[in-house]
Amino acid sequence: xxxxxxxxxxxxxxxxxxxxxxxxxxxxxxxxxxxxxxxxxxxxxxxxxxxxxxxxxxxxxxxxxxxxxxxxxxxxxxxxxxxxxxxxxxxxxxxxxxxxxxxxxxxxxxxxxxxxxxxxxxxxxxxxxxxxxxxxxxxxxxxxxxxxxxxxxxxxxxxxxxxxxxxxxxxxxxxxxxxxxxxxxxxxxxxxxxxxxxxxxxxxxxxxxxxxxxxxxxxxxxxxxxxxxxxxxxxxxxxxxxxxxxxxxxxxxxxxxxxxxxxxxxxxxxxxxxxxxxxxxxxxxxxxxxxxxxxxxxxxxxxxxxxxxxxxxxxxxxxxxxxxxxxxxxxxxxxxxxxxxxxxxxxxxxxxxxxxxxxxxxxxxxxxxxxxxxxxxxxxxxxxxxxxxxxxxxxxxxxxxxxxxxxxxxxxxxxxxxxxxxxxxxxxxxxxxxxxxxxxxxxxxxxxxxxxxxxxxxxxxxxxxxxxxxxxxxxxxxxxxxxxxxxxxxxxxxxxxxxxxxxxxxxxxx
Ligand SMILES: Nc1ncnc2c1ncn2[C@@H]1O[C@H](COP(=O)(O)OP(=O)(O)OP(=O)(O)O)[C@@H](O)[C@H]1O
Ligand SMILES: [Mg+2]
Numbered sequence: 011x012x013x014x015x016x017x018x019x020x021x022x023x024x025x026x027x028x029x030x031x032x033x034x035x036x037x038x039x040x041x042x043x044x045x046x047x048x049x050x051x052x053x054x055x056x057x058x059x060x061x062x063x064x065x066x067x068x069x070x071x072x073x074x075x076x077x078x079x080x081x082x083x084x085x086x087x088x089x090x091x092x093x094x095x096x097x098x099x100x101x102x103x104x105x106x107x108x109x110x111x112x113x114x115x116x117x118x119x120x121x122x123x124x125x126x127x128x129x130x131x132x133x134x135x136x137x138x139x140x141x142x143x144x145x146x147x148x149x150x151x152x153x154x155x156x157x158x159x160x161x162x163x164x165x166x167x168x169x170x171x172x173x174x175x176x177x178x179x180x181x182x183x184x185x186x187x188x189x190x191x192x193x194x195x196x197x198x199x200x201x202x203x204x205x206x207x208x209x210x211x212x213x214x215x216x217x218x219x220x221x222x223x224x225x226x227x228x229x230x231x232x233x234x235x236x237x238x239x240x241x242x243x244x245x246x247x248x249x250x251x252x253x254x255x256x257x258x259x260x261x262x263x264x265x266x267x268x269x270x271x272x273x274x275x276x277x278x279x280x281x282x283x284x285x286x287x288x289x290x291x292x293x294x295x296x297x298x299x300x301x302x303x304x305x306x307x308x309x310x311x312x313x314x315x316x317x318x319x320x321x322x323x324x325x326x327x328x329x330x331x332x333x334x335x336x337x338x339x340x341x342x343x344x345x346x347x348x349x350x351x352x353x354x355x356x357x358x359x360x361x362x363x364x365x366x367x368x369x370x371x372x373x374x375x376x377x378x379x380x381x382x383x384x385x386x387x388x389x390x391x392x393x394x395x396x397x398x399x400x401x402x403x404x405x406x407x408x409x410x411x412x413x414x415x416x417x418x419x420x421x422x423x424x425x426x427x428x429x430x431x432x433x434x435x436x437x438x439x440x441x442x443x444x445x446x447x448x449x450x451x452x453x454x455x456x457x458x459x460x461x462x463x464x465x466x467x468x469x470x471x472x473x474x475x476x477x478x479x480x481x482x483x484x485x486x487x488x489x490x491x492x493x494x495x496x497x498x499x500x501x502x503x504x505x506x507x508x509x510x511x512x513x514x515x516x517x518x519x520x
Contacts, residue, residue, distance in 0.1 A: 016038040016092075017073040022070055023056055032227075038204040089169065180214060210441065220236055269430065272289075272322065273323040281486070285488075292460055295457050297465050297479070346433045393421075418441070434464070473502065
Protein backbone atom coordinates (compact mmCIF):
# COMPACT_ATOMS: atom_id res chain seq x y z
CA UNK A 11 0.00 0.00 0.00
CA UNK A 12 1.29 3.40 -0.91
CA UNK A 13 1.84 6.15 1.66
CA UNK A 14 -0.39 8.37 -0.42
CA UNK A 15 -4.14 8.56 -0.77
CA UNK A 16 -3.68 10.49 -3.99
CA UNK A 17 -0.90 10.67 -6.57
CA UNK A 18 -1.12 12.93 -9.61
CA UNK A 19 1.78 12.33 -11.98
CA UNK A 20 2.99 14.30 -15.00
CA UNK A 21 -0.29 16.13 -15.47
CA UNK A 22 -0.41 18.36 -18.53
CA UNK A 23 -3.28 20.58 -19.63
CA UNK A 24 -3.33 23.12 -22.44
CA UNK A 25 -5.96 25.76 -23.17
CA UNK A 26 -5.87 27.74 -26.40
CA UNK A 27 -2.74 29.86 -26.07
CA UNK A 28 -1.84 28.74 -22.52
CA UNK A 29 -0.07 25.70 -21.18
CA UNK A 30 -1.86 25.79 -17.84
CA UNK A 31 -0.20 22.64 -16.50
CA UNK A 32 3.11 21.27 -17.64
CA UNK A 33 4.12 17.90 -16.24
CA UNK A 34 2.85 18.56 -12.72
CA UNK A 35 3.24 16.08 -9.88
CA UNK A 36 1.31 16.20 -6.64
CA UNK A 37 1.05 13.64 -3.84
CA UNK A 38 -1.24 13.77 -0.83
CA UNK A 39 -0.86 11.78 2.40
CA UNK A 40 -4.05 10.74 4.22
CA UNK A 41 -4.90 12.64 7.40
CA UNK A 42 -2.80 15.68 6.44
CA UNK A 43 -3.31 19.20 5.13
CA UNK A 44 -1.32 19.79 1.96
CA UNK A 45 -1.10 23.42 0.89
CA UNK A 46 -0.94 24.15 -2.82
CA UNK A 47 0.65 27.52 -3.48
CA UNK A 48 1.64 29.68 -6.40
CA UNK A 49 1.08 33.09 -7.96
CA UNK A 50 -2.17 34.02 -9.68
CA UNK A 51 -2.48 31.91 -12.79
CA UNK A 52 0.13 29.35 -11.66
CA UNK A 53 -2.36 26.55 -12.35
CA UNK A 54 -3.60 25.58 -8.88
CA UNK A 55 -7.32 25.63 -9.60
CA UNK A 56 -6.76 23.99 -12.98
CA UNK A 57 -4.87 21.09 -11.37
CA UNK A 58 -7.71 20.59 -8.93
CA UNK A 59 -10.33 20.77 -11.67
CA UNK A 60 -8.42 18.08 -13.59
CA UNK A 61 -8.57 15.90 -10.50
CA UNK A 62 -12.22 16.62 -9.90
CA UNK A 63 -13.39 15.81 -13.43
CA UNK A 64 -14.31 19.39 -14.43
CA UNK A 65 -11.39 19.56 -16.88
CA UNK A 66 -9.82 16.64 -18.68
CA UNK A 67 -6.06 16.37 -18.61
CA UNK A 68 -4.15 16.02 -21.87
CA UNK A 69 -1.59 13.68 -20.32
CA UNK A 70 -0.56 12.19 -16.99
CA UNK A 71 -2.06 9.75 -14.52
CA UNK A 72 -4.03 9.97 -11.30
CA UNK A 73 -3.98 7.21 -8.69
CA UNK A 74 -6.56 7.60 -5.96
CA UNK A 75 -6.96 5.16 -3.09
CA UNK A 76 -4.73 2.64 -4.85
CA UNK A 77 -6.54 2.75 -8.19
CA UNK A 78 -5.92 4.56 -11.41
CA UNK A 79 -8.86 6.92 -11.97
CA UNK A 80 -10.16 9.21 -14.69
CA UNK A 81 -13.30 10.99 -13.60
CA UNK A 82 -15.58 12.07 -16.40
CA UNK A 83 -17.37 14.63 -14.27
CA UNK A 84 -17.57 15.92 -10.73
CA UNK A 85 -20.33 13.46 -9.81
CA UNK A 86 -18.03 10.52 -10.48
CA UNK A 87 -15.35 12.15 -8.41
CA UNK A 88 -17.70 12.85 -5.49
CA UNK A 89 -19.04 9.29 -5.61
CA UNK A 90 -15.47 7.97 -5.49
CA UNK A 91 -14.69 10.07 -2.41
CA UNK A 92 -13.19 13.36 -3.58
CA UNK A 93 -15.03 16.58 -2.75
CA UNK A 94 -14.23 20.16 -3.68
CA UNK A 95 -15.16 23.38 -1.92
CA UNK A 96 -14.87 25.85 -4.79
CA UNK A 97 -13.10 29.19 -4.96
CA UNK A 98 -16.42 30.79 -5.83
CA UNK A 99 -19.17 28.91 -3.96
CA UNK A 100 -22.14 28.13 -6.10
CA UNK A 101 -24.69 26.44 -3.90
CA UNK A 102 -28.24 26.22 -5.09
CA UNK A 103 -29.67 28.97 -3.01
CA UNK A 104 -33.36 28.25 -3.23
CA UNK A 105 -32.95 24.70 -1.90
CA UNK A 106 -32.87 23.64 1.72
CA UNK A 107 -29.67 22.58 3.43
CA UNK A 108 -30.81 18.95 3.37
CA UNK A 109 -31.64 19.06 -0.35
CA UNK A 110 -28.20 20.50 -1.04
CA UNK A 111 -26.43 17.87 1.00
CA UNK A 112 -28.30 15.04 -0.70
CA UNK A 113 -28.42 16.60 -4.16
CA UNK A 114 -28.65 13.81 -6.73
CA UNK A 115 -28.52 11.22 -3.97
CA UNK A 116 -31.88 11.52 -2.27
CA UNK A 117 -32.77 8.71 0.11
CA UNK A 118 -35.88 7.01 -1.28
CA UNK A 119 -38.73 5.59 0.73
CA UNK A 120 -41.95 3.84 -0.11
CA UNK A 121 -43.11 4.15 -3.76
CA UNK A 122 -39.69 5.54 -4.60
CA UNK A 123 -40.56 8.91 -3.14
CA UNK A 124 -37.90 11.04 -1.55
CA UNK A 125 -37.91 10.32 2.15
CA UNK A 126 -37.74 13.86 3.50
CA UNK A 127 -37.89 12.79 7.12
CA UNK A 128 -34.84 10.58 6.75
CA UNK A 129 -33.03 13.16 4.69
CA UNK A 130 -33.56 15.89 7.27
CA UNK A 131 -32.59 13.66 10.15
CA UNK A 132 -29.36 12.51 8.55
CA UNK A 133 -28.54 16.06 7.53
CA UNK A 134 -29.02 17.22 11.09
CA UNK A 135 -26.42 14.81 12.41
CA UNK A 136 -24.02 15.60 9.56
CA UNK A 137 -24.37 19.30 10.35
CA UNK A 138 -23.59 18.62 13.98
CA UNK A 139 -20.35 16.94 12.93
CA UNK A 140 -19.23 20.24 11.45
CA UNK A 141 -20.55 22.24 14.38
CA UNK A 142 -23.55 23.70 12.59
CA UNK A 143 -26.71 23.62 14.69
CA UNK A 144 -29.26 24.66 12.10
CA UNK A 145 -32.62 23.38 10.97
CA UNK A 146 -31.93 21.22 7.86
CA UNK A 147 -34.95 22.76 6.14
CA UNK A 148 -33.38 26.25 6.19
CA UNK A 149 -32.86 27.67 2.71
CA UNK A 150 -29.25 28.04 1.59
CA UNK A 151 -30.08 31.61 0.70
CA UNK A 152 -30.48 32.42 4.39
CA UNK A 153 -26.97 31.26 5.37
CA UNK A 154 -23.72 33.16 5.67
CA UNK A 155 -20.79 32.25 3.40
CA UNK A 156 -19.16 30.45 6.31
CA UNK A 157 -22.30 28.40 6.96
CA UNK A 158 -22.62 27.53 3.27
CA UNK A 159 -19.06 26.28 3.36
CA UNK A 160 -19.81 24.12 6.38
CA UNK A 161 -22.77 22.68 4.47
CA UNK A 162 -20.43 21.81 1.60
CA UNK A 163 -18.10 20.08 4.06
CA UNK A 164 -21.04 18.19 5.61
CA UNK A 165 -21.89 17.10 2.09
CA UNK A 166 -18.34 15.83 1.61
CA UNK A 167 -18.58 13.82 4.82
CA UNK A 168 -21.92 12.37 3.71
CA UNK A 169 -20.14 11.01 0.64
CA UNK A 170 -17.43 9.48 2.82
CA UNK A 171 -14.86 11.70 1.16
CA UNK A 172 -11.24 10.62 1.53
CA UNK A 173 -9.95 13.80 -0.08
CA UNK A 174 -11.39 17.29 0.34
CA UNK A 175 -10.15 20.15 -1.85
CA UNK A 176 -10.54 23.68 -0.48
CA UNK A 177 -9.83 26.46 -2.96
CA UNK A 178 -9.34 29.76 -1.08
CA UNK A 179 -11.91 28.83 1.56
CA UNK A 180 -11.25 31.75 3.90
CA UNK A 181 -11.36 34.66 1.47
CA UNK A 182 -14.75 35.89 2.74
CA UNK A 183 -14.64 34.64 6.33
CA UNK A 184 -14.23 36.62 9.54
CA UNK A 185 -11.47 35.68 11.98
CA UNK A 186 -13.77 33.66 14.19
CA UNK A 187 -15.23 31.87 11.16
CA UNK A 188 -11.70 30.98 10.05
CA UNK A 189 -11.06 29.49 13.50
CA UNK A 190 -14.19 27.41 13.13
CA UNK A 191 -13.09 26.16 9.73
CA UNK A 192 -9.71 25.17 11.19
CA UNK A 193 -11.49 23.18 13.90
CA UNK A 194 -13.47 21.35 11.23
CA UNK A 195 -10.25 20.71 9.31
CA UNK A 196 -8.76 19.13 12.44
CA UNK A 197 -11.78 16.85 12.68
CA UNK A 198 -11.40 15.84 9.04
CA UNK A 199 -7.74 15.06 9.63
CA UNK A 200 -8.66 12.90 12.59
CA UNK A 201 -10.93 10.91 10.25
CA UNK A 202 -7.83 10.34 8.10
CA UNK A 203 -9.18 12.55 5.32
CA UNK A 204 -6.54 14.27 3.19
CA UNK A 205 -7.09 18.00 2.60
CA UNK A 206 -5.72 20.01 -0.30
CA UNK A 207 -5.70 23.65 0.79
CA UNK A 208 -5.24 26.53 -1.63
CA UNK A 209 -4.70 30.01 -0.18
CA UNK A 210 -2.62 33.15 -0.60
CA UNK A 211 -2.55 33.79 3.13
CA UNK A 212 0.86 32.85 4.48
CA UNK A 213 -0.04 32.87 8.14
CA UNK A 214 -2.86 30.38 7.56
CA UNK A 215 -0.69 28.14 5.44
CA UNK A 216 2.11 28.01 7.96
CA UNK A 217 -0.34 27.34 10.73
CA UNK A 218 -2.39 24.48 9.36
CA UNK A 219 -0.37 22.68 6.70
CA UNK A 220 1.69 19.55 7.05
CA UNK A 221 3.14 19.71 3.55
CA UNK A 222 3.52 22.56 1.06
CA UNK A 223 3.72 22.23 -2.72
CA UNK A 224 4.57 25.26 -4.83
CA UNK A 225 3.74 25.72 -8.52
CA UNK A 226 4.99 28.40 -10.88
CA UNK A 227 3.80 29.08 -14.45
CA UNK A 228 2.05 25.73 -14.72
CA UNK A 229 5.07 23.82 -13.48
CA UNK A 230 5.84 21.92 -10.33
CA UNK A 231 8.51 23.67 -8.23
CA UNK A 232 8.74 21.43 -5.17
CA UNK A 233 7.18 19.94 -2.04
CA UNK A 234 8.41 20.52 1.50
CA UNK A 235 7.34 19.69 5.06
CA UNK A 236 5.62 22.88 6.30
CA UNK A 237 7.77 23.07 9.42
CA UNK A 238 10.87 23.55 7.26
CA UNK A 239 9.32 26.52 5.47
CA UNK A 240 9.13 30.24 6.22
CA UNK A 241 7.21 33.00 4.46
CA UNK A 242 10.42 34.12 2.76
CA UNK A 243 11.20 30.62 1.47
CA UNK A 244 7.68 30.13 0.15
CA UNK A 245 7.72 33.49 -1.64
CA UNK A 246 11.08 32.69 -3.15
CA UNK A 247 9.75 29.38 -4.49
CA UNK A 248 6.58 31.05 -5.80
CA UNK A 249 8.07 34.02 -7.59
CA UNK A 250 11.49 32.54 -8.37
CA UNK A 251 13.31 35.48 -6.83
CA UNK A 252 13.71 37.03 -3.44
CA UNK A 253 11.20 39.71 -2.54
CA UNK A 254 13.13 42.01 -0.26
CA UNK A 255 10.25 44.19 0.84
CA UNK A 256 6.51 43.67 0.94
CA UNK A 257 5.74 47.37 0.48
CA UNK A 258 7.23 49.89 -1.94
CA UNK A 259 8.84 53.01 -0.58
CA UNK A 260 6.45 55.93 -0.29
CA UNK A 261 7.11 58.79 -2.70
CA UNK A 262 3.84 60.72 -2.52
CA UNK A 263 3.57 64.26 -1.18
CA UNK A 264 0.39 65.08 0.65
CA UNK A 265 -0.82 68.55 -0.26
CA UNK A 266 -2.74 70.92 2.01
CA UNK A 267 -5.67 70.89 -0.39
CA UNK A 268 -8.71 69.00 0.86
CA UNK A 269 -10.33 67.27 -2.11
CA UNK A 270 -13.11 65.50 -0.26
CA UNK A 271 -14.92 66.11 2.96
CA UNK A 272 -17.74 64.18 4.57
CA UNK A 273 -19.67 65.94 7.32
CA UNK A 274 -21.89 64.05 9.72
CA UNK A 275 -22.94 61.51 7.11
CA UNK A 276 -25.64 59.21 8.47
CA UNK A 277 -27.61 56.34 7.00
CA UNK A 278 -31.37 56.01 7.46
CA UNK A 279 -30.68 52.45 8.58
CA UNK A 280 -30.08 52.60 12.34
CA UNK A 281 -27.68 49.65 12.16
CA UNK A 282 -25.50 51.29 9.52
CA UNK A 283 -23.03 54.19 9.51
CA UNK A 284 -23.76 57.33 11.54
CA UNK A 285 -22.23 60.78 12.05
CA UNK A 286 -19.23 59.96 9.87
CA UNK A 287 -16.95 62.93 9.23
CA UNK A 288 -13.54 62.90 7.60
CA UNK A 289 -11.38 64.75 5.10
CA UNK A 290 -9.17 63.49 2.30
CA UNK A 291 -6.26 65.49 0.90
CA UNK A 292 -4.77 65.63 -2.53
CA UNK A 293 -2.07 62.99 -2.83
CA UNK A 294 -3.13 61.15 0.30
CA UNK A 295 -3.78 57.45 0.88
CA UNK A 296 -6.40 57.11 3.59
CA UNK A 297 -6.77 53.55 4.90
CA UNK A 298 -10.01 52.50 6.54
CA UNK A 299 -9.66 49.81 9.16
CA UNK A 300 -12.27 48.04 11.22
CA UNK A 301 -13.81 44.67 11.83
CA UNK A 302 -16.24 42.98 9.49
CA UNK A 303 -19.56 44.72 10.09
CA UNK A 304 -18.00 48.11 10.89
CA UNK A 305 -19.97 49.55 7.91
CA UNK A 306 -16.89 50.66 5.99
CA UNK A 307 -18.18 49.33 2.65
CA UNK A 308 -21.62 50.82 3.28
CA UNK A 309 -20.15 54.27 3.97
CA UNK A 310 -18.11 54.14 0.76
CA UNK A 311 -21.12 52.94 -1.22
CA UNK A 312 -23.03 55.94 0.09
CA UNK A 313 -20.23 58.24 -1.05
CA UNK A 314 -20.47 56.58 -4.45
CA UNK A 315 -24.22 57.18 -4.68
CA UNK A 316 -25.30 53.62 -4.11
CA UNK A 317 -26.99 54.28 -0.77
CA UNK A 318 -29.16 57.12 0.42
CA UNK A 319 -28.23 59.46 3.24
CA UNK A 320 -30.53 60.60 5.99
CA UNK A 321 -28.33 63.52 6.87
CA UNK A 322 -24.88 64.89 6.26
CA UNK A 323 -22.96 66.63 3.51
CA UNK A 324 -20.43 65.63 0.90
CA UNK A 325 -18.03 68.36 -0.24
CA UNK A 326 -15.68 68.11 -3.18
CA UNK A 327 -12.95 70.73 -3.16
CA UNK A 328 -14.98 72.71 -0.67
CA UNK A 329 -18.20 72.72 -2.69
CA UNK A 330 -21.20 70.74 -1.50
CA UNK A 331 -22.25 68.19 -4.12
CA UNK A 332 -25.28 66.01 -4.50
CA UNK A 333 -24.39 62.36 -5.16
CA UNK A 334 -27.55 60.37 -5.62
CA UNK A 335 -26.33 57.71 -8.01
CA UNK A 336 -23.01 56.35 -9.26
CA UNK A 337 -23.25 58.54 -12.36
CA UNK A 338 -23.06 61.60 -10.06
CA UNK A 339 -20.00 60.16 -8.38
CA UNK A 340 -18.30 59.44 -11.70
CA UNK A 341 -19.09 63.01 -12.81
CA UNK A 342 -17.22 64.16 -9.71
CA UNK A 343 -14.30 61.96 -10.73
CA UNK A 344 -14.81 59.38 -8.00
CA UNK A 345 -14.28 55.68 -8.75
CA UNK A 346 -15.15 52.71 -6.56
CA UNK A 347 -13.62 49.28 -6.95
CA UNK A 348 -15.86 46.98 -4.93
CA UNK A 349 -14.71 44.02 -2.91
CA UNK A 350 -16.60 41.15 -4.41
CA UNK A 351 -15.82 40.39 -8.03
CA UNK A 352 -18.82 38.10 -8.39
CA UNK A 353 -21.21 41.01 -7.92
CA UNK A 354 -18.91 43.47 -9.47
CA UNK A 355 -20.28 43.50 -12.97
CA UNK A 356 -17.54 41.39 -14.47
CA UNK A 357 -18.81 40.62 -17.90
CA UNK A 358 -17.58 37.04 -18.17
CA UNK A 359 -17.88 36.81 -21.92
CA UNK A 360 -16.32 40.17 -22.74
CA UNK A 361 -12.62 40.32 -23.49
CA UNK A 362 -10.13 41.88 -21.13
CA UNK A 363 -9.95 45.03 -23.22
CA UNK A 364 -13.72 45.41 -23.16
CA UNK A 365 -13.87 44.78 -19.44
CA UNK A 366 -11.07 47.12 -18.67
CA UNK A 367 -12.57 49.92 -20.70
CA UNK A 368 -16.32 49.84 -20.06
CA UNK A 369 -16.00 52.16 -17.11
CA UNK A 370 -14.11 54.68 -19.14
CA UNK A 371 -15.80 54.79 -22.48
CA UNK A 372 -16.59 58.49 -22.26
CA UNK A 373 -12.90 59.24 -21.96
CA UNK A 374 -12.27 57.66 -25.31
CA UNK A 375 -14.92 59.15 -27.48
CA UNK A 376 -12.98 60.83 -30.22
CA UNK A 377 -14.01 63.23 -32.93
CA UNK A 378 -17.41 62.58 -34.49
CA UNK A 379 -18.46 60.53 -31.46
CA UNK A 380 -16.53 57.45 -32.47
CA UNK A 381 -14.68 55.29 -29.98
CA UNK A 382 -10.95 55.64 -30.27
CA UNK A 383 -10.10 51.94 -30.20
CA UNK A 384 -6.41 52.50 -30.57
CA UNK A 385 -6.32 54.73 -27.53
CA UNK A 386 -8.39 52.23 -25.54
CA UNK A 387 -6.04 49.40 -26.45
CA UNK A 388 -3.03 51.46 -25.53
CA UNK A 389 -4.32 52.37 -22.08
CA UNK A 390 -5.60 48.87 -21.38
CA UNK A 391 -2.36 47.27 -22.48
CA UNK A 392 -0.40 49.60 -20.27
CA UNK A 393 -2.54 48.77 -17.26
CA UNK A 394 -2.61 45.04 -17.97
CA UNK A 395 1.19 45.04 -18.20
CA UNK A 396 1.54 47.15 -15.12
CA UNK A 397 -0.55 44.71 -13.10
CA UNK A 398 1.09 41.69 -14.72
CA UNK A 399 -2.21 40.11 -15.71
CA UNK A 400 -1.37 36.59 -16.84
CA UNK A 401 -3.21 36.09 -20.11
CA UNK A 402 -2.43 34.97 -23.67
CA UNK A 403 -3.67 38.31 -25.05
CA UNK A 404 -6.17 41.06 -24.34
CA UNK A 405 -8.85 39.46 -26.49
CA UNK A 406 -9.09 36.59 -23.99
CA UNK A 407 -12.43 36.29 -22.25
CA UNK A 408 -12.22 37.31 -18.63
CA UNK A 409 -14.08 34.23 -17.34
CA UNK A 410 -11.15 32.03 -18.37
CA UNK A 411 -8.64 33.98 -16.28
CA UNK A 412 -7.59 32.76 -12.86
CA UNK A 413 -9.41 34.30 -9.88
CA UNK A 414 -6.68 36.74 -8.95
CA UNK A 415 -6.17 37.88 -12.52
CA UNK A 416 -9.87 38.75 -12.83
CA UNK A 417 -9.41 41.03 -9.84
CA UNK A 418 -6.52 42.74 -11.59
CA UNK A 419 -8.59 43.38 -14.72
CA UNK A 420 -11.22 45.11 -12.60
CA UNK A 421 -8.54 47.36 -11.21
CA UNK A 422 -7.19 48.04 -14.71
CA UNK A 423 -10.68 49.07 -15.71
CA UNK A 424 -10.95 51.74 -13.06
CA UNK A 425 -7.47 53.01 -13.69
CA UNK A 426 -8.48 53.57 -17.31
CA UNK A 427 -11.14 55.92 -15.98
CA UNK A 428 -8.48 58.21 -14.55
CA UNK A 429 -10.37 59.28 -11.41
CA UNK A 430 -9.24 61.95 -8.91
CA UNK A 431 -10.56 59.98 -5.95
CA UNK A 432 -10.17 56.24 -6.10
CA UNK A 433 -11.94 54.11 -3.50
CA UNK A 434 -10.59 50.59 -3.23
CA UNK A 435 -12.50 48.02 -1.19
CA UNK A 436 -10.23 45.08 -0.31
CA UNK A 437 -8.09 45.64 -3.42
CA UNK A 438 -5.79 42.64 -2.96
CA UNK A 439 -8.22 39.94 -1.93
CA UNK A 440 -7.21 36.71 -3.68
CA UNK A 441 -4.09 38.35 -5.11
CA UNK A 442 -0.68 36.73 -4.75
CA UNK A 443 2.23 38.37 -2.93
CA UNK A 444 4.15 39.47 -6.02
CA UNK A 445 1.12 41.13 -7.58
CA UNK A 446 0.15 42.70 -4.26
CA UNK A 447 3.41 44.59 -4.37
CA UNK A 448 2.51 45.83 -7.87
CA UNK A 449 -0.86 47.05 -6.65
CA UNK A 450 0.76 48.87 -3.71
CA UNK A 451 3.20 50.44 -6.14
CA UNK A 452 0.31 51.63 -8.31
CA UNK A 453 -1.47 53.08 -5.27
CA UNK A 454 1.71 54.91 -4.35
CA UNK A 455 2.29 56.15 -7.92
CA UNK A 456 -1.27 57.42 -8.23
CA UNK A 457 -0.92 59.31 -4.95
CA UNK A 458 2.40 60.72 -6.14
CA UNK A 459 0.61 61.95 -9.28
CA UNK A 460 -1.76 63.87 -7.01
CA UNK A 461 -4.68 61.44 -6.90
CA UNK A 462 -6.35 60.71 -3.59
CA UNK A 463 -7.03 57.17 -2.49
CA UNK A 464 -9.30 55.60 0.08
CA UNK A 465 -8.54 51.97 0.80
CA UNK A 466 -10.64 49.61 2.89
CA UNK A 467 -8.68 46.58 3.96
CA UNK A 468 -9.02 43.81 6.50
CA UNK A 469 -5.38 42.91 6.23
CA UNK A 470 -3.58 44.62 9.06
CA UNK A 471 -0.14 44.59 7.41
CA UNK A 472 -1.58 46.21 4.29
CA UNK A 473 -3.42 48.85 6.30
CA UNK A 474 -0.24 49.78 8.17
CA UNK A 475 2.09 49.40 5.19
CA UNK A 476 0.18 51.38 2.56
CA UNK A 477 -1.82 54.13 4.32
CA UNK A 478 -0.61 57.65 5.07
CA UNK A 479 -3.36 57.98 7.61
CA UNK A 480 -5.81 55.44 9.00
CA UNK A 481 -9.43 55.98 9.89
CA UNK A 482 -10.81 53.21 12.06
CA UNK A 483 -14.52 52.45 12.18
CA UNK A 484 -16.45 50.49 14.75
CA UNK A 485 -20.14 49.64 14.57
CA UNK A 486 -20.92 52.32 12.01
CA UNK A 487 -19.05 55.12 13.74
CA UNK A 488 -15.66 56.68 13.17
CA UNK A 489 -13.66 55.54 16.18
CA UNK A 490 -10.57 57.61 15.45
CA UNK A 491 -7.69 58.49 13.17
CA UNK A 492 -4.06 57.38 13.32
CA UNK A 493 -1.14 58.84 11.44
CA UNK A 494 1.22 56.46 9.68
CA UNK A 495 4.06 57.15 12.10
CA UNK A 496 2.07 56.21 15.19
CA UNK A 497 -0.26 53.49 13.90
CA UNK A 498 0.35 49.99 15.22
CA UNK A 499 -1.65 46.79 15.21
CA UNK A 500 -2.60 47.45 18.85
CA UNK A 501 -3.69 51.04 18.32
CA UNK A 502 -5.85 50.02 15.34
CA UNK A 503 -7.43 47.12 17.24
CA UNK A 504 -8.16 49.33 20.24
CA UNK A 505 -10.10 51.72 18.01
CA UNK A 506 -11.74 48.90 16.04
CA UNK A 507 -13.35 47.60 19.22
CA UNK A 508 -13.89 50.96 20.89
CA UNK A 509 -17.70 50.81 21.01
CA UNK A 510 -17.93 47.07 21.61
CA UNK A 511 -18.16 44.90 24.64
CA UNK A 512 -16.44 41.88 23.18
CA UNK A 513 -13.42 41.56 20.96
CA UNK A 514 -14.56 39.68 17.88
CA UNK A 515 -14.65 40.00 14.11
CA UNK A 516 -12.70 39.85 10.91
CA UNK A 517 -9.44 41.76 11.24
CA UNK A 518 -6.45 39.63 10.42
CA UNK A 519 -3.30 39.97 12.45
CA UNK A 520 0.09 40.63 10.90
N1 LIG B 1 -11.25 27.47 -19.06
C1 LIG B 1 -10.10 28.07 -19.37
N2 LIG B 1 -9.85 28.52 -20.61
C2 LIG B 1 -8.68 29.12 -20.93
N3 LIG B 1 -7.69 29.34 -20.05
C3 LIG B 1 -7.87 28.92 -18.78
C4 LIG B 1 -9.09 28.27 -18.37
N4 LIG B 1 -8.97 27.97 -17.06
C5 LIG B 1 -7.75 28.43 -16.66
N5 LIG B 1 -7.09 28.99 -17.71
C6 LIG B 1 -5.73 29.56 -17.66
O1 LIG B 1 -4.87 28.65 -17.02
C7 LIG B 1 -3.92 29.32 -16.19
C8 LIG B 1 -4.00 28.78 -14.78
O2 LIG B 1 -5.18 29.26 -14.17
P1 LIG B 1 -5.67 28.80 -12.72
O3 LIG B 1 -7.07 29.26 -12.56
O4 LIG B 1 -5.42 27.35 -12.54
O5 LIG B 1 -4.68 29.64 -11.77
P2 LIG B 1 -4.60 29.67 -10.18
O6 LIG B 1 -3.24 29.18 -9.81
O7 LIG B 1 -5.76 28.98 -9.58
O8 LIG B 1 -4.62 31.24 -9.89
P3 LIG B 1 -5.40 32.15 -8.74
O9 LIG B 1 -4.48 32.20 -7.56
O10 LIG B 1 -5.48 33.50 -9.37
O11 LIG B 1 -6.73 31.54 -8.46
C9 LIG B 1 -4.24 30.80 -16.31
O12 LIG B 1 -3.37 31.36 -17.26
C10 LIG B 1 -5.68 30.82 -16.80
O13 LIG B 1 -5.92 31.98 -17.56
MG1 LIG C 1 -7.47 29.66 -8.49
